[in-house]
Amino acid sequence: MMGVREDKKKQLQEKIIASARELFKVKDFERVTMSQIAENAEVGLGTAYNYYASKEELFLLAGGTSFIFGEVLQFSQPMDSPKTLIDEIIAGFNQLAEIEKTSWRQSLSSLTKAAEKKPAFFLELVAIDHQFVAKVSNALKELQEQNILSAEMNHEILAELMYSTIFTSFLFYIYAEEQTVTELNSIIKYKLMHLLTVTS
Template identity: 35%
Template sequence: MSLRDKKKAELRGRILAAAEKLFLEQGYDNTTTSQIAAEAGVASGTAFNYFDSKSELLLAAFAERLRAGGEPLGPRPATDDPVEIVFPFIWHYSRQLTAIDKPLLKELLLAFIAAYKNNPVLFGELLQEDLKAVNDIQLTLQELKAKRLLSAAFPDELAVELIYSAVVYEFVRYAFTDGTDERLLKERIKQKLAFLLR
């Protein structure tokens, strides 16, 4: 990597760190790109050399957090209950989203949907992260079949697609419905798992 490329990457990183900090502190609507630039120590328009819009900046700022997934997944629970074995995998990939307050999470989800059209590369990268989670869950289902905790005829490929769909649905419901908290989100995901893994 050339010195110029290193400097650009460092500058982009500062902008992303400033954006994440301010979005978390002030929310999406109360944060301006001028504030982000000031926090990053760059000229006001510099952020737009790297990002086409404020929503794209929001998505990029949280993309690394979402890719990282937080702490490593701990040991598998000592149980024969498929729901209690599969749920930690889902929650491992999901908990980064519940750490974000709901108004900001709504904007993040809308930015992700908009990225499908506006920034297909970033959309694809984030979708690949979801597919890693889907793959981990499918491997877990296959292990459960091998241990005879699920029937040998259990359709793991179909089940993992339905599990993913149910989790996405519950996160959208969580983000856009008042009165839905993390406890209720977990409960609803576990209910769907119990239905799908029976």
């Protein structure tokens, strides 16, 4: 069981992350400060820095991938076809695209430095990725059990391939100023459908 100290720490971290997420959704990255995040979370600035080294770290953990992959990606529809799975993924993933491209670029450029100072930070991001892969893998397994996808297919490996496809497409979107969210959706949908068609 979690002790009182650990429980309080977890609650504080959740408050800070929720505060950061709220601010990053309504303000540009460069306009958000750690002071604002702490004030919005109703914690001291020192407390915020005690758990998170920078707003870049919080952006990636709260405003970035965990917002979708770790928490929001919940399949609301029964898995009855590959198209349903892809539509659910894209619907959740679109929330990442609501954040300005410049914010993503600034934050990702700080990722290497943050990981060098705090290796555990990189592991936290990897853990978030694993959550996404696990959810997709379970959905693929469900499709296999309904004989919609081939039982010979390794659903865990396919989920990793789907994640890689989505991630690389999103990275290109971030740095391709002219690409729209609609175009991004079409690209991801086409690639994922191709993957699932080949393996079905």
